[in-house]
Every structure is written in structure tokens, then in C-alpha cells.
Amino acid sequence: MEDCRVELTVRDGKVDMRAEHVSLEDMTAICGVLQVMVGRNAMKRGADIETVKDKLLDVYLAAMNDLEGQGGDGA
Numbered sequence: 001m002e003d004c005r006v007e008l009t010v011r012d013g014k015v016d017m018r019a020e021h022v023s024l025e026d027m028t029a030i031c032g033v034l035q036v037m038v039g040r041n042a043m044k045r046g047a048d049i050e051t052v053k054d055k056l057l058d059v060y061l062a063a064m065n066d067l068e069g070q071g072g073d074g075a
Helices: 024-044 049-069
Strands: 004-010 014-020
Touching: 024 049
Parallel strands: none
Antiparallel strands: 004 014
């Protein structure tokens, strides 16, 4: 992974992201790290691994449905 920058901002309940020099491969690696961080945090707060996996899968499926709904079929 080369040097890149990702900035997340939350305002009024909405998440905004800006990125520089981030490839698809870079972003997937960053997303993976964020998923592990979220999962560890949830487990520290008492969630079991199956609940964490279910919730993270729900997030992934919702994101893919949103992408498809925006014409994300590569066309």
C-alpha cells in the first residue's frame, strides 16, 4: 500500500469521506482494519462474536445493495 489519505467527518448524523491516492485495494485493506476495530470494541462492550459477525455482514450487504441501486454494475 502506498501513502494515501482518508478523512472521515460526521456532521448532523451524516458521514462524509474524502480520500487522496486511494485505490480499491487500499480502501478494502482500510475497511478490513476498521471492521476489526469495530468488532473488538463491540466485544469489549459485551457483544459476542456471532452478533458482531451478523452486524458487520448486515453493513456489507446494505452497502452492496446501495451500490447496486446507484448503478454500480460497472456500466
